Amino acid sequence: MTKHKIYTMSFASVYPHYVTKAEKKGRTKAEVDEIICWLTGYSDQELEAQLEQQTDFETFFADAPKMNPSRTLIKGVVCGVRVEDIEEPTMQEIRYLDKLIDELAKGKAMEKILRKG
Template identity: 55%
Template sequence: MANTRIFQMTFSSIYPMYMQKVERKGQPKENVDTVICWLTGYDKAGLDRQITEETTLTEFFEQAPQMNPNVSLITGAICGVRVENIDDPLMQKIRYMDKLVDEVAKGKAMEKILRK
């Protein structure tokens, strides 16, 4: 399966890339943690633990306390694919996270990113 490779990537390898992207665009890095915690239900300590333990993306989402009930409100394209049309549940969660980080990098208001 083509997605196997991304599923086995560690969250700790992707997280710094998210931070760099947001920082390059001049946005607050703290907002990355905010959107990931909103999406997954992790608190800051839980998020830090996932980084330290080098969990795979599969494990990261399997261990997530609770996906946000408003996750279905995340729409739009990431890497040319509409997130709401992704069939694989794990890939969709990964792309939701990518989409939220993209919105942070673009300077979108946090209230809108968090679908309030």
């Protein structure tokens, strides 16, 4: 089975789109970074290093220091697919991130996006 194209794309090539999507709705790059770090366990410095190294999506998630256990609380539809029903682990991680960025752009409070409380 061939890998999905997104797996081999560099995370850094998509990252500006996450930031742009958030900023168009009055949110910030810092909030995008906070979401990514919450999800993956990367520190701000580690995230920056991943971006500089042009790490591909598959490696970005495979090398994540500690995927947040609360990510399983992320529910909903991204690109017409329920994120909780995605069976392929890497694709599910990518879609979790997409869903969190969507929630940010829709104006949801960071506390709710980060599944606190």
